[in-house]
Amino acid sequence: MHTGLKVGIFATALAAAFGSAYGVGKAVGPVMPEAPAARHAGHTAQNGTASGAAAPDGLQITEGGYTLDLKTPAVAAGTPAELRFAVVDDRTGRPVTAYRPAHGKELHFIVASRDLTVFRHLHPRRAADGTWSTPVDLPAAGGYRVFADFTPDGAREGLTLGADLAAAGTYWPAEAPRPAATAEVDGYRVTLDGTLRPGEPGALTLRVAKDGKPVTDLQPYLGAYGHLVALRSGDLAYLHVHPDGEPGDGRTSAGPGISFTATAPSAGTYRLFLDFRHQGTVRTAAFTVRVAGADGATGGGDRKGVEGGHQETGGGHRH
Template structure:
């Protein structure tokens, strides 16, 4: 990333500090990524992409972000409406302990369901379900028919969950602008709150060790590095997942503010890793739960890590 781009990113990040949960990420590609269960109770990536990362909807075969796509004004993802676009669903309660389909729509400024969505990281819709204590996490790529999206959720633990829809309209007044909208849904039953794990610089998932190096401060872009190893040896066979070598999202403890570290480097080849460099801007101080997804041998791994931002 050039000095000019880095400077522009810093200015945009500082302007949004305290009011938006935008993360700017420039993954320096040197590695590649498919699906597996995550390491925490109730956590599931939920999707099962092919080695080529094609969408289950059968409509997402384009690659990368669309030219002119704006992710700088996504906000913190805690509202169900923004700039005339609204996330709607008739579901206020979902069953516990079994797979279930969550249906939703995105209404445009004209009140009608939006049907034209731009491709972002090979998908037209990124959907997340996160439990209020951040112990449950699912990242899905739902299918759409006549403006209604269907996300096939894995079994949910009892409690309050927030569902996020991350998308970019491909027509209308919001064309090319990134949105993250969310709603809450209740899963009835004995909801046992799990304390967030302490902040740490590394974690393990499926035999892999994921380490984050760098000091993050609220409202400022800082360089950081994610390193992946296995059995004490650097991993150099990361596979592409969503046109990059790692997909990162983060959620703020307490209010569940959303942040996406959006990669800019397209992955090529199955020889990525072990180090992935990025510029990160987390606008709020406190604990953030980061979910790092990467693929090896056709299997997707989801690592969860608590980062403290001062």
């Protein structure tokens, strides 16, 4: 569709965003019972289905006794704004003020458009009362999803909660990024190799090059040479995985390859966003991955395995 839809007021944008939320789980199909979500930093399943299967991360606004309270449910596209939110302890009704840090941060915060063409990995600041805030400037109107990835102090397991965000403005639906073997970002070429499989671990390797030469001096960022976020197209189920190894462990090199192990919760199409740091700047490379089920179907086309390419709109990092 090539006709712009003018969203005149926030209420209209919100209605569109919340309406899309009612379709969660339908666009891609049910999560396979044998396919637990890959989780990071000790994350384990916390909300199961009747069969005992774990739902993927990020689909719930409330889980494990905590609720994500997004205090800024709408912004204007193309205009700097401040997002404010809190993680509420359902037992007390009060915002959480103590967290167990992971990779140098108390909480990791992701914003992604529902068409997966815009991605932001933000680093909000927490006030003494437990309210988090971060600046954001979303380039395109439409529906977004925010993810808060955290572990409350004293909790055994981490959580990823999600909520809907609307960006008001003239909305132009974007087509899914075309598959390609590499992603280009700021003069860097990142190549993705490997296979994601539903319900079982798969190895992924991302290799970074600049000006045709392998990059062998990647810099640590949040305690790793790279961070990988995967979102399932349709419902934006969330996977957050980290590399195999870490800087200073005596076996992990500073590039050009960054290796990960990840498990897809189901067949379908996923967008992968790799954050890496080089020469003092964090950059994000984005890929499209189609995961085939046992019958060879991907739920999003007839191509199998790892396919990639297409830089997310406007970069991916804000501090």
